[in-house]
Structure formats: structure tokens, C-alpha cells
Amino acid sequence: MIIVKDLKRCYGTGDTAVRALKGVSFEINKGEFVAIMGASGSGKTTLLRILALLDDATDGEYTIRGLKVSSLPEAERSYYRLTQVGYIFQDYALISEMSAAENVYLLSMMEGKSKKESYRTALEALEKVGLKGKHDRVPDELSGGEKQRVAIARAIAKRPDILFADEPCANLDTTNSKQVLDVFKELNERYGQTIVMVTHEPWHTDYVDRVITFKDGSLLSDDKKMKVKE
Amino acid sequence: MINDIRVGALIAYCSVKRGNKKTLIFIVFVLSLIFMNLVFLPSMIGGLSGLFTGFMQDYPYGDIVIEPTGDNTYINNADNVLKKVRAVEGVRAGTKRLDVGASINHKQKVVGVTITGMLPTEEYEISRYPYIISEGDFLSDLSRDEIIIGAMIAGTGFGSEIYDNLGEVRPGAFVDVTYSNGVKRTYKVKGIMEGKFEVVDLNALVHYKEIEDVYGLEGKEATSVVVRVDRQGTEAQIQDKIREAGVNEQIFTWADKSESLIRQAMQSMGAIDTMSKIVSLIVGAALVLIIIYINVLNRKKEIGILKAVGITPRSIVLSYAFLSTFYVSLGISAGLILYLSLMFYFQANPVTFYETLEIRPAIDPVLLVQSVVTMLTLSVIAGILPAWSVSRESILKAIWGR
Ligand SMILES: Nc1ncnc2c1ncn2[C@@H]1O[C@H](COP(=O)(O)OP(=O)(O)OP(=O)(O)O)[C@@H](O)[C@H]1O
Ligand SMILES: [Mg+2]
Numbered sequence: 001m002i003i004v005k006d007l008k009r010c011y012g013t014g015d016t017a018v019r020a021l022k023g024v025s026f027e028i029n030k031g032e033f034v035a036i037m038g039a040s041g042s043g044k045t046t047l048l049r050i051l052a053l054l055d056d057a058t059d060g061e062y063t064i065r066g067l068k069v070s071s072l073p074e075a076e077r078s079y080y081r082l083t084q085v086g087y088i089f090q091d092y093a094l095i096s097e098m099s100a101a102e103n104v105y106l107l108s109m110m111e112g113k114s115k116k117e118s119y120r121t122a123l124e125a126l127e128k129v130g131l132k133g134k135h136d137r138v139p140d141e142l143s144g145g146e147k148q149r150v151a152i153a154r155a156i157a158k159r160p161d162i163l164f165a166d167e168p169c170a171n172l173d174t175t176n177s178k179q180v181l182d183v184f185k186e187l188n189e190r191y192g193q194t195i196v197m198v199t200h201e202p203w204h205t206d207y208v209d210r211v212i213t214f215k216d217g218s219l220l221s222d223d224k225k226m227k228v229k230e
Numbered sequence: 231m232i233n234d235i236r237v238g239a240l241i242a243y244c245s246v247k248r249g250n251k252k253t254l255i256f257i258v259f260v261l262s263l264i265f266m267n268l269v270f271l272p273s274m275i276g277g278l279s280g281l282f283t284g285f286m287q288d289y290p291y292g293d294i295v296i297e298p299t300g301d302n303t304y305i306n307n308a309d310n311v312l313k314k315v316r317a318v319e320g321v322r323a324g325t326k327r328l329d330v331g332a333s334i335n336h337k338q339k340v341v342g343v344t345i346t347g348m349l350p351t352e353e354y355e356i357s358r359y360p361y362i363i364s365e366g367d368f369l370s371d372l373s374r375d376e377i378i379i380g381a382m383i384a385g386t387g388f389g390s391e392i393y394d395n396l397g398e399v400r401p402g403a404f405v406d407v408t409y410s411n412g413v414k415r416t417y418k419v420k421g422i423m424e425g426k427f428e429v430v431d432l433n434a435l436v437h438y439k440e441i442e443d444v445y446g447l448e449g450k451e452a453t454s455v456v457v458r459v460d461r462q463g464t465e466a467q468i469q470d471k472i473r474e475a476g477v478n479e480q481i482f483t484w485a486d487k488s489e490s491l492i493r494q495a496m497q498s499m500g501a502i503d504t505m506s507k508i509v510s511l512i513v514g515a516a517l518v519l520i521i522i523y524i525n526v527l528n529r530k531k532e533i534g535i536l537k538a539v540g541i542t543p544r545s546i547v548l549s550y551a552f553l554s555t556f557y558v559s560l561g562i563s564a565g566l567i568l569y570l571s572l573m574f575y576f577q578a579n580p581v582t583f584y585e586t587l588e589i590r591p592a593i594d595p596v597l598l599v600q601s602v603v604t605m606l607t608l609s610v611i612a613g614i615l616p617a618w619s620v621s622r623e624s625i626l627k628a629i630w631g632r
Binding site: 049052054079096098108138 | 373537
């Protein structure tokens, strides 16, 4: 589903240039739940932003479902962000003046769905992440875990091909982290949602199928765990 | 585009609905003051010029005034002119007058005046002179050797301190008048007129025949023929009709007259007015710019997030356009209410100049519409600019600041 070939990203130019990604290649298949790990500064965030079309690679090729997205013009990338990829931020990144439902259905409206349909989609997505009945609350009235789940609902409401999450549990305690990870797991197992998640916590890898480890902007290891199905 | 509008409206709506109400009230309040500032002074100036033109109509010029052509001192066949004028449809009344220079002398005090010779009974239809007699009575058709003196020169009315006066002349007193041709007459003061306007209160009135006599005229001359029309607003048409009727003297409407008279005064006031308008517009636009700019800076991250999740920059800019339109509309509405209340207050309690000159502001709908449109346009542009510039920044920069 995702093919990355020799992806490079260099911040700045000349003597001060930082080579955050030094040529990374891998593939991610449909339905995989992948964790990306690695020391701080190893380029995880850099990679994820490029994959989610929030940033451009300096060099290399990136295709989603055979479409070379790395060379799309901005307007199409914007549309791609809207419809094909979901991105979950470490700090939830919700719009504080919008209720949970509004945060989610804004995107459906952007896609051109009717208000009614957008609202229904939003409620559905909120239900999927276990927030039934809390759709009218604004972010300030939700716990960290709930906020992150609203963010997940926002990302999945559009049924994206891939869901990216950059340390989604970094600001959460264990209980809230578990809630969020359970939601990911559920989405992955029940709906076959492809998920790429950056994390620092080793115990998070219990939830995933595959762990890609980075070191200094390069791939260090790529472990595909045997999926234990009960 | 329709999606952009819907999303922009939703963002703006939420931001108003859940945004800080105190800030909103403050913004609206300041905007309303700016709007007030935009329309208040012009209204006062409008009221002032309306007052002046009103005086011009009520006293020296009527609705239309006919004056001698070229270097002539007199309209030579005033009765003939009057006959033609009165035959014109839409003319309500007309009369002839003779203005001459003179000095009035009373107990060693002398003041220079313009004396108007008029036909008293006709004036009731023409001017307000008969109605502003503060002491004594107006002239009658039989009034010979009688004079009406303006309150300022009589020394009884306001303004007496500023101008030379005769020192408290009352009805029944006798004054000596020396005309510009040297002829001297003694008149009994029949009344004091007080129009609260220099042009009136520094003058004196006598019977038309009196002037005729003094200057040896033959009953046909006049320095002006003053005309009143049936309906205000028809002056210009009637001016043409009078010309067509064969009157070859100079014909002015009150607007022509007051324009040349007031133009100079108004020009400097107009300049102040224009400057104050420009300043308040700039201040208003700058304020909206600052408000939206701060707002945009505070939400730079949210703007980045919106973009990151696929909201188009156009919807974001539109949301700010809606927001500033909303602010400014509220501000203008509040400003209008404030303005109208002030207008009504000042119309009931006019501003007095020189203690007697009452200025009631004039509400000019054209000015109001103009101000609303200008302020709205300018503010919306000022509101969009910062949003536009931030929405063009890269997502990374907007969200993470680098
Ligand atoms: N905008 C930027 N400008 C310059 N250098 C940057 C920028 N963003 C990241 N870097 C550098 O690129 C390298 C990779 O950064 P990145 O954020 O991808 O690391 P990371 O693996 O996500 O680290 P962490 O675990 O701390 O989040 C680091 O050395 C970082 O300092
Ligand atoms: Mg990171």
C-alpha cells in the first residue's frame, strides 16, 4: 500500500544542514499496524510528516496505492490529506472552540457531504472510539485520553487509507494510553485500518504487528511479529 | 467553493459562539465608536450648513432671488419682473426689496447698517422678518418714518457686546438715519427684530416707499426680487421657467447663493471633515487588522492543524472574512444606535453657538450608507489580510513554529 524508496530529508542548507533522513526504504501493506521506534532525534517525526503529506522529502520517492504522492501539487496534496490520510498529533490538535462532533464533521463538510450526513458520520466515528454521548463537549471538557480519541475519530471519520500517529500517548497516563491503544487495535482488527504509529514506550509494541526501528535517520531494524490470532 | 464557504462559516460560527464574549463586546464597542466618529462630525457640519442655508432662505434670498445684471444697481422694471414671476406656475409669492447702506445715530452712538426697504404685507408670505419681532411691532403698509432695528445693533439682543450698538434702543425711541447719498431722516423705532443671525440682527428695515423717496426712485426699481416657491426642491426648474418667461436679470436659487456664500466657510470645515473621516477610517481598519491579526497569531497553530487535516486555505481565509464582517456589522449596528440616540438628543437639545445659534445635526442617509459601506469594505479587507498571510505559511511552520 505504501512504498517508500530512498527517502531523504535535509533541514537547512550548508554547514548547518541536518540530515534527518538519510535514505529510507520500506513498504507497508494494507491492514498492518506498524510501530516506529528509535532514539530521540532519529527522524521518526520527520518521516511521519512526510508520509502524511505535511512536509516534503528532499529526495526519494513515495507512493500510496501506486500514486506518486511526493510529486503532487499542493492543492491535490491538501485534498489527499483530507480524504486519504489521517494524522494524529501528540497534543491532540483539536480546535478548542468546536465540540467533539464539530471537530469531526468539519472534515466531512469539507468533503462536500451534507450537514446531516456529516453529523451522522461524526457520531459514528465518535462511537467507534468509545465516546458515545460526549459529542457535544468541547475539548476543555474532555480528559486527555478522550481528547486523543476525538482526534482519532476525526482522523478515521473519512475512512483514510492510512492512519498516522506521532506519539499519540506521549501526554497520557497509562490508563488513558491503554484506552487509545485499544481503539487503534480495534480499528486495525475490526476494520482492517492500516496504522503507522511512532512511539517510545516498549510496551506499546504489544499492540502492533510490526516494529520499525530508526537510528540516526536510517532504518536499524524491521521486525514483523507473528500475529497471534485467537 | 461552496464547501469552502460552508466550512468557513462553521469555523467562524464556532469561534463566535464559544469565543470570549467580553472580547467580543469590547471589539464591538470600539468599532461602534469608530463608526460614530465617522458620521457624527459630518452630521454636525451638515446641521450647521443647513442652518445657514435656512437663514439664507428665510431672510435675504427666499427660494429664488433675482438681482440686477452687470454693474446695474437696480432691477429697472421690478414690477414687470414681479408680474412675470408671479405668473410662473409653482411660484407661491414674490416681492421686491431695496437694500441700501446707511448709518444710524442714537444719543451720540453711530453704527453702520444695511437698511432694507420692503413692502411689509408682502413679506408675511416671503420671509420670517414679520415673525421675529422681539419687542414692539412689525412694519405696516402705512409705516412711514418708522424703522425696525436688529437686536444686535439695538443693543438689546445677544451679540451686542461684540458689535457696535446704539445702547439699548427700545420701541418708541427716535433714531437718526444718514443714507449713503447723504440724506438724513429721523425714524421712530417701531420694533426690534431678533433672528439670532448676524445678517438679520445687524440690519434695519423700513418701508419700501421710504427708500424710494430718499433715493428719488420712480416706483419700479429694486435691488432684489425675492421669490418663494410652492414646493421645496423645485427651485431649479422654476428658475428656468422664470428665465423662459423673459426675465433677463440674474436669477439665483437659494442653493446657488448659499453655495457661494458658505462655500468658503464650508471648504475649511469640509477639509477637517474629510481628514477626520480618513483618520477614523484608518484607525478603524487598523483596529480590525490588529484584532484579527492577534486572533490569527493566537490561532496560528489551529490554522496549521486545519490545513494539516485537509481544510483548504480558502475556507480558513473565508472564516476570517465572516468573522470580521460579523464584528464590523455588530460594531456598525451599535454605532448606528449610538449615533441615532445622539442625533435625537442633539435635535431635542441643540448645540448652541454664540449662545443663540442653535445647531441641530442633520442625518444624511447617503452619508450613512457611504460610511457603512466604506467601513465594512475596509474592515473586511483588513480582517482577511492577516488570515491570508498565515494561511499561506507552511503547515510545519504554522503548527510547530519552524
Ligand atoms: N524543522 C527542523 N529544522 C531543523 N532541524 C530539524 C527540524 N525538525 C527536526 N530537525 C532535526 O532533525 C532530526 C530528526 O528530528 P525528528 O523530529 O524527526 O526526530 P524524532 O525521531 O521524532 O525525535 P523525538 O523522539 O525526540 O520526537 C533531529 O536532529 C532534529 O533536531
Ligand atoms: Mg518526534
